Amino acid sequence: MLIETDILVIGAGPAGSSAAKHAALNGSEVILIDKKSEIGAPKRCAEGVSKEGLKKLKIEPSSRWVTKELSGVLMKAPNGTSVWLNEEKVKLPEAGYILERKVFDKHMAMDAARAGAKIMVKTLATGLERKDDSLIVTAETMGEEFKIKAKIVIGADGPESRVGRWAGLKTTIKPKNMESCAQFEMAGVKMDDPDSIEFHFGSVAPGGYAWLFPKGDDIANVGLGILTTETDKSAYQHLLEFVENCPATQNAQPVELNIGGDPVGGMLKELVTDNFMIVGDAASQVNPLTGGGIISAMEAGLYAGQVAAQAIRDDDCSKAKLKKYQERCEENIGKKFKRDLKVKEYLLSLSDEELNSIAEAFQDIELENINTAELIKNLIKVSPKALLKLGKLF
Amino acid sequence: MIVNEWCMYCGECAAVCPRSLIEVRENSLIFNEGCKECRICLKVCPVQALEKEEDSELS
Numbered sequence A: 001m002l003i004e005t006d007i008l009v010i011g012a013g014p015a016g017s018s019a020a021k022h023a024a025l026n027g028s029e030v031i032l033i034d035k036k037s038e039i040g041a042p043k044r045c046a047e048g049v050s051k052e053g054l055k056k057l058k059i060e061p062s063s064r065w066v067t068k069e070l071s072g073v074l075m076k077a078p079n080g081t082s083v084w085l086n087e088e089k090v091k092l093p094e095a096g097y098i099l100e101r102k103v104f105d106k107h108m109a110m111d112a113a114r115a116g117a118k119i120m121v122k123t124l125a126t127g128l129e130r131k132d133d134s135l136i137v138t139a140e141t142m143g144e145e146f147k148i149k150a151k152i153v154i155g156a157d158g159p160e161s162r163v164g165r166w167a168g169l170k171t172t173i174k175p176k177n178m179e180s181c182a183q184f185e186m187a188g189v190k191m192d193d194p195d196s197i198e199f200h201f202g203s204v205a206p207g208g209y210a211w212l213f214p215k216g217d218d219i220a221n222v223g224l225g226i227l228t229t230e231t232d233k234s235a236y237q238h239l240l241e242f243v244e245n246c247p248a249t250q251n252a253q254p255v256e257l258n259i260g261g262d263p264v265g266g267m268l269k270e271l272v273t274d275n276f277m278i279v280g281d282a283a284s285q286v287n288p289l290t291g292g293g294i295i296s297a298m299e300a301g302l303y304a305g306q307v308a309a310q311a312i313r314d315d316d317c318s319k320a321k322l323k324k325y326q327e328r329c330e331e332n333i334g335k336k337f338k339r340d341l342k343v344k345e346y347l348l349s350l351s352d353e354e355l356n357s358i359a360e361a362f363q364d365i366e367l368e369n370i371n372t373a374e375l376i377k378n379l380i381k382v383s384p385k386a387l388l389k390l391g392k393l394f
Numbered sequence B: 001m002i003v004n005e006w007c008m009y010c011g012e013c014a015a016v017c018p019r020s021l022i023e024v025r026e027n028s029l030i031f032n033e034g035c036k037e038c039r040i041c042l043k044v045c046p047v048q049a050l051e052k053e054e055d056s057e058l059s
């Protein structure tokens, strides 16, 4: 069996559904496939998104998939000293809302369907070959093999991306750029402030951080990411230790275990080739500092869908034509990532003692009207190496 | 490679394999030929679900 289409999107996560939706809205014939039987499940995510991010994408928050609206961030140093920031003082990254991803992902796919995309679930892409001016993808569903011929293939197949590698892009992630994550969704969590997300830094999560993201009532995603180059224990072992020692989880019980890799090395350099584009985690479009990738995946999906549809209309699917997508990603996503990567490198260079003294210094500072320059000035007082690592950025 | 029963098919191992040998299906993992025994996949797994055949023979 051979199916023909303008655009084939592989993977129906936030990146793929957004790309499929915008390609369809712009007049292309689109097929969206996912290997899962249930789009969105199991989740590999702490489910935080910024309000600003959704707004920029013109997605109205829905009570079907928003579990909690947040107003602050609590950052904890290894000795328990906390610095609390609320929404009036700072823009909350990756954390204005906590989603129910299993529902959110499905709804984003439904939006793609409503825009005109055809969706196939439980359909795995197993190979890709080039033929004349199109790509032929081999796929499998319920034991049956078939082929899909597309003028453009969009690889949105998550961190494990094979599709990108088939097309000749370098998507392999180095272990030093891959946060290995483990998370429990728990009930019975007693947070200091149930309206704030919590981050815990230091040796609880070597090379990363631990988080508590409240989902309403006494429910929270409690997880952490580590770099396996920085520790001999697995993410799961670190999680068990964290949950055992964290005051908030003393009486909490898990109802779900989630694991996965989060690519935090910054966006891939090459995002396109002839007839092919890569989006989302597959392209490492994850904020290297926060590990958040939902909004950037969808933003990149929007650009990919629009550029692909334009290429179809102009009957030119060459690399040069699709490069417009890469340019838009570099301008709107990549630039910020480069700066955040530097901040992350500085953060990861700090010992538990340094983190404690920074938190102690910032605990008492009036953050009300402080600007970034002043913030850095104060930081340099307690942590002189901040000047070296961050001075040029601000 | 031995894939233990507690593997959750999250795909992190596949993302880091320098030779792209690991295929993640919804409920199974396939290792293609050509493994260079670098053990990167074993090390990144969040739940230590992978084992080398020779390691399990030793223990």
Ligand SMILES: Cc1cc2nc3c(=O)[nH]c(=O)nc-3n(C[C@H](O)[C@H](O)[C@H](O)COP(=O)(O)OP(=O)(O)OC[C@H]3O[C@@H](n4cnc5c(N)ncnc54)[C@H](O)[C@@H]3O)c2cc1C
Pocket (backbone or CB within 6 Å): A010, A011, A012, A013, A014, A015, A016, A033, A034, A035, A036, A039, A040, A044, A045, A046, A047, A048, A049, A094, A123, A124, A125, A126, A156, A157, A158, A159, A162, A181, A182, A183, A223, A258, A259, A260, A261, A262, A279, A280, A281, A282, A286, A291, A292, A293, A294, A295, A297
């Ligand atoms: C523990 C953890 C916590 C996180 N927390 C946050 C957070 O709080 N906020 C945030 O913004 N981001 C977070 N992230 C990152 C976020 O989850 C990802 O950036 C986001 O899911 C990326 O979306 P995507 O569409 O690129 O990939 P995915 O959501 O991974 O979707 C890829 C899809 O492709 C499908 N697929 C793969 N291969 C094939 C194939 N061969 N054939 C067919 N289908 C295929 C998969 O089944 C999957 O549905 C977290 C990540 C982890 C691991």
Ligand code: SF4
Pocket (backbone or CB within 6 Å): B003, B006, B007, B008, B009, B010, B011, B012, B013, B014, B024, B029, B044, B045, B046, B047, B048, B049, B050
């Ligand atoms: S990283 Fe571990 S749990 Fe995830 S797919 Fe690989 S072996 Fe399975």
Ligand code: SF4
Pocket (backbone or CB within 6 Å): B016, B017, B018, B019, B020, B021, B022, B031, B034, B035, B036, B037, B038, B039, B040, B041, B042
């Ligand atoms: S040991 Fe190395 S080459 Fe072999 S499957 Fe694992 S990561 Fe790939």
